[in-house]
């Protein structure tokens with residue numbers, strides 16, 4: 001698409017505006033044509049990059065429409081290498097004698113293709129997988145088939161069947177490492193080990209006094225749901241010794257929560273965990289592995305700060321903090337350096353996922369009063385013009401003549417409330433009410449465009465309150481559930497037209513029938529704003545404007561993307577309004593640095609989602625076809641209309657759940 005660069009605005013300005021260099025992790029930048037480009041091997045790497053607009057166009061040419069999740073396998077690979085290199089560098093600098101392994105928790109993104117990317121590179125980088133439930137255990141066993149030495153750490157609540165599966169898998173030669181999370185799991189382990197005469201290596205999860213930081217801080221500490229307290233660990237060691245099972249106890253584990261934003265939380269937890277480890281060695285447990293769980297965070301808003309959506313440390317600092325602390329505590333106690341495991345999930349996959357969708361239209365509130373409408377209201381009932389209308393006309397005039405904006409706004413707000421009251425009592429006509437609303441929005445808009453610094457505090461958010469609504473073809477509940485559930489902030493920006501100054505601001509509303517289905521927090525270069533700078537929607541060749549500024553009908557495609565969505569969003573998302581899984585596409589660089597579609601995974605069809613809620617699409621189709629037949633027979637519709645209706649029905653059932 002042709003861009004319309006303006007002399008005073010460049011693609012770099014677009015990139016700065018949206019804070020791309022702050023939150024992009026070095027994986028995204030903007031091309032000279034004003035499009036977003038993915039750089040899966042890092043911005044400095046010498047390869048051409050992947051133009052997101054080109055990717056979306058390529059998909060559309062293959063009949064795969066937005067919304068679509070783009071998964072960049074090479075970003076996952078880059079993140080894995082980065083983690084490995086950070087720990088290797090920290091270990092070699094410190095002279096640490098234990099090893100390091102990254103273990104990917106499947107729950108963070110269980111999609112098979114994602115796990116396979118990690119598994120495949122994991123062989124080279126000596127990574128493993130982590131499972132937290134029976135289905136994940138089976139998925140993990142399937143993924144590591146033929147790779148007996150690849151570790152599979154098993155966390156989560158376990159029943160006898162789970163434990164027995166693990167014991168047998170270990171007996172078959174698999175490197176499975178169950179982690180005892182509850183005291184009764186020791187009994188399950190003892191029973192299964194005795195039944196099969198085989199004891200796997202296992203770990204114990206510690207309930208640390210050290211709290212985490214951030215949203216999950218409350219889920220750890222003494223009242224945490226998982227792990228054994230120090231007293232229970234002491235008791236467990238004695239119990240295992242008594243049953244002759246202590247030789248299997250090889251690992252101490254902890255997890256202090258996800259998205260740990262403050263490095264100090266890690267420091268405290270590592271110290272506590274390592275002291276506990278040293279004590280267990282002293283008590284005679286063989287040990288050898290220290291698993292520090294997940295928690296390595298992602299800088300979603302690019303602020304590099306100790307706040308919910310950011311982190312105040314780098315991956316290198318995280319690695320060297322762990323290595324340094326574990327080493328010094330072990331050295332002091334004369335205990336060999338354990339092999340280290342981290343279970344980083346979010347930090348491995350978040351950057352690899354990008355959700356792309358189209359704006360379908362916009363609701364633009366009036367910026368100038370419609371003079372004809374105001375005139376009509378003033379002349380409809382000349383003898384009884386409602387006072388609020390006269391007040392609003394006066395307020396508008398006063399604003400144009402330089403009146404105090406705060407005073408004008410208060411008058412306008414008051415008059416708007418008054419006219420609504422009069423209307424509800426039958427004392428104001430529809431013309432008067434409509435004109436009042438027009439005048440109010442025009443006043444609010446004009447004030448919002450003034451220097452915000454000069455506005456009184458209670459009007460500072462006016463630009464957000466009068467911003468546009470951009471209707472977008474996605475479901476927040478399916479694709480960005482954390483934005484709804486825990487107010488997670490995700491970076492959002494258009495993937496094209498970045499060489500054009502965005503002249504509007506808006507919030508993005510989804511297509512679910514739920515007013516919560518909207519994005520209204522956007523990390524920009526200097527702040528998390530309540531509205532996003534966006535471009536005008538351009539009416540296509542056959543389109544026509546919608547009266548209040550938002551194009552209707554045929555608009556030129558305007559693509560927006562939400563970044564850093566690769567962790568947790570895909571499986572946690574739900575079927576609200578029966579919007580199903582979106583299409584997902586793996587984009588990969590080949591040996592020549594050219595990109596290709598490695599996998600195209602089609603999203604749910606209407607038939608699929610109806611099936612999830614126990615509707616049989618076949619029965620539905622038959623029933624509705626019969627009704628169409630009856631309607632034709634009874635001359636309610638023509639035969640041609642009946643045929644069209646049948647076609648809509650069939651296409652609908654087989655089609656995408658999103659607007660096409």
Ligand code: PLP
Nearest residue numbers: 255258259294295343344345346
């Ligand atoms: N390990 C365990 C036991 C977890 O519960 C989790 C997630 O909460 C993780 C690892 C992954 O954490 P993160 O994605 O923050 O790295």
